[in-house]
Amino acid sequence: MSTQTVATTQTSQDGTASIVRIDVRPDGVAVITLDAPGESVNTLTERFGTDLRAAFDLVTQDANVTAAVLTSGKKDFVVGANIDMLKAITLAADAERLSRDGALAFRAIKASKKPVVAAVHGQALGGGFELALACHAIVASDDKKTLFGLPEVQLGLLPGANGLMRVAERAGLQVALDLGLTGKNTRAAKAKKLGLVDEVAPASILLEVAVKIAKELAEGKPRARPGFKFDGPHLTLLALEKNPAGRALLFRKAREATRKKTHGHYPATERIIDVLERYGDKGFDAAAELEARAFGELVVSETAHRLEEIFFATTALKKDTGVDDPQVKGEVPSKIGMLGGGLMGGGIAYVSINAGVQVRLKDKDDEGVGRGLHYVRGILDERVKKRQLSREERDQLFARLTATTDYSGLRDAGIVIEAVFEDLALKHRVLREVEAVTKEDTIFASNTSSIPIGKIAEASKRPHTVVGMHYFSPVHKMPLLEVIRTKATSPQVVASAVALGKKQGKTVIVVNDGVGFYTSRILAPYMNEAAYLLSEGVPIETLDRALVDWGWPVGPVTLLDEVGIDVAAHVGPIMLEAFGERLTPPDTMSKLVADDRKGRKNERGFYLYGKNAKGKKKAVDPSVYTTLGIEPKVGAPVLAEELQMRCSLQFVNEALRCYGEGILRTPRDGDIGAIFGLGFPPFRGGPFRYVDTIGAAEILRRTQSYYDRFGKRWEPAPLLVEMAKKGSRFY
Template sequence: EARAFGELAMTPQSAALRSLFFASTALKKERGGNAQPHALHRVGILGGGLMGGGIACVTATRGGLPVRIKDINETGINHALKYSWDVLGKRVRSKRMRPAERQKQMMLISGSTDYTGFEQVDIVVEAVFEDLALKQKMVAEVEANCAPHTVFASNTSSLPIGHIAEKAQRPQQVIGLHYFSPVDKMPLVEVIPHAGTSEETIATTVALAHKQGKTAIVVGDSAGFYVNRILAPYINEAARCLLEGEPIESLDKALVDFGFPVGPITLLDEVGIDVGTKIIPVLVEALGPRFAAPAAFDAVLKDGRKGRKNGRGFYLYPSEGQQRQRRKRADTSLYTLLGVTPKAHMLPATVAQRCVMMMLNEAARCLDEGVIRSARDGDIGAVFGIGFPPFLGGPFRYMDELGAEKVVKTLDYLRQQHGEHFAPCERLQRMAQQGERFYPLGS
């Protein structure tokens, strides 16, 4: 046993997993800057949808903080309350919580259709629709109805925080706080200060994330931030493979076999096809045509497919009354819609290589542009945000394991085979020429 343990402890997988443990532990101790956070006594939530309900749940049940939810109608508030009731209900049923404790935690969450009670909140997390004018209106309303020190944190997935803060009276107190769905399960949040955000606001927002049991990384205010920016080219490449005739199940299986918890097509269904199509144009406008999704994919959204949320996506979602399939089946009508004849013809390793290399290349760009503060933050963001295989340590550890020279050669080969969007970024080319690594050897 001792010999076997010694062999396992010296594997690259062991080193990768240990690096993630130390990185996440270090992040829990960081405040995001040098300033002291403002004390947190009460939290406000704008929007009682899926995200708003999830944020309220983790704030009350993990952070122990009183939460006030504002929605335009009682239905939204009830949805948000039901989210927490259902999450706590699972704990009660598995005997991990007493019913009295559930009641006590539920009493921390209240709701209103106006700003009653918001004058006492220290931070407001906004989780309304992805509409810039609406979010700017929310900022103005919070400034009018809350205390002068109240922080406004927007849970946006694509809109620049600087634009949301443009008309604010106190822009230094506006920040991005990007959660991932489902909120009670996903461990990561991205904290996104704009150019005018104060250090105290950053520290206060990071402190809230820690209270909610989240791992927070501070990222730059640019299109897609970090996680969505590296995710988009990965999913786009899977879409290109699909249009080349590779079956949906084969694509997903290739990436699951590589080490991801779910495949890219399943992920798109879970996140929402409509959400993905909102983020892509923002990335294309800011960062160029390499982010453009295949034109044929417009047909999917025009067909009213949003994914699991409306029961129509790349996979079939039987209604509650129907017999649940043991194994999820792809919706074959999509092939007709996209004009492709499905036939498994690519090696799983080839599919995985094409998708993952796009992600690695974009991650290196993000570090070069200062979107992330360090390779460590980039690795934590990818593993905790989109399930990059933990045993590989994250995109940067994985690139160090492969070697920058090999990464560049692979990207050049894929560029010759599949197009210019695989062109290796300058940072990787420079590292390949000079034999550099993202982490010091042995760290």
């Protein structure tokens, strides 16, 4: 169908190219296209709002227009508010005004007598989703990349343009709480099932379906929405959401669950619950008033600043090739070899086939190969169960994985990754065998967590092709990949390892070689200090609780059980040999190993597992104290801050040593590695941001006080001493 373009909307009021274009069709439907000039995506800015309001004023005043369809000229609809704009705001009042202005603009769309339909292809996130929700109907493409979500909580914010209330209007308070508190994305089909989307259509006819619905609405034909059904979910909805007592219970449970998860460190979660509770009790307008004030306060909060900095850091890493020479470009191989079918090998194989790469998995025997194949298939089956994949898609992915007990099929692999046991002699043997059957330029990557890559490369005929690729377990869930380069590793090899990691969906940092690299090295003194605290009689659950309260995802003792006591016992001597007295452990690990305690894997650790576990609540195995020869000081006063500082400052001090010794390229990489690989509290910004926040002089004072008490293991990093003296910062 031919269209007539309204040329007056091609420029903004200031004479520059407009973000919005209007094309009026002969049938009276105005197609409003959002297309920010010179930008890869549409984001909400003040300029965006001005142009959008001007466009809707023209549509409203044009007698020839009966309805409108809102669409995008980009690959995505609108991906949310512009983060640069938010970060530049210093006053809560300015952020509050921004929220009110955005909400008023969207309310004007909702109040329009001419129906407006959103035609959404690609991502509609944050303010983009709120914009779509303000329209009279939403039509979404059935493309996998079409996603809806309110991710503001991940930046320490809440949706600021009435999106929470509009989700509640369409799908209920429980759905609004879920989307708001998790920040998760929802695909088009699920969004339609929830009532958030009116229609799903193939991308090729998305616009025409949206136009059809817009014309029907203009003609006064009502759109049928899913009505109340007398089934379990709807009866629950009626009981919980439609009466004051039920709502009170719903919000009390939401607060309890949220506080248990956040420990009060993420105020946006509390404000999201506040706004939705106000909506349930007093209605839309009262909730909108509270929302604007809360948005203003959160935008200028320390938590939001730290989380925004993480966002910018990860965005920058997406563009970082891992090498300084801009001429060097990494190449993602079409096929890789994977040596080892355990949890690490299976996990790496999965993220590789999921990235479109062919994988040849090798293990020493049929049992090992079977374990690897079973592990990958299990992840795929779980995705089918969650309706993230169809059975056909699962089978197509699984077909990219083949297996062997010898080296057949590895000749054409661009990268071979080994995840065999942490034994240098074994890794040397495997490296020589790989080089004997692969091409001269095949990259050999080790997934070791502690052995220097340079030592592994000593067995290589082509050490420039040897690199470290340190993944974290479980590989399909943990976001970080640590790429380790030796002095001999070529820039091309580093860039290719980084490129593969990004293709696998990882956030990638590149570090220089050394024992433990960066992440394993900074974790070692943290865990070591926890062992000293246990040896002093601090109860296991008291120690874990204190560190979780500080912001770590799990306590150090729980982490030791999860990683494996045997693994830690193996890595410990390597660290001790490299760093000497600073990492001398208390005599606890050897006692645990002698008692065959490996942690969760053999259901013998610090906590009870399997049939010995009592109820759902995790409980300490009291016999572990006997094994360690320790009498826990139950009931004795223990300052949580003392436990938190002794573990966390060891971690921070070692991170500064790594940067001072040139292991890290930048403080940014150190912060991202600590957060994404080891769970350093995101709201604290990483160890380097934390030093800037507290001040190097204060960090030194605290570290020095522990040095005076405990000696060599607390020796302050030389860089910390220097920074405290100069009053300098990392950022």
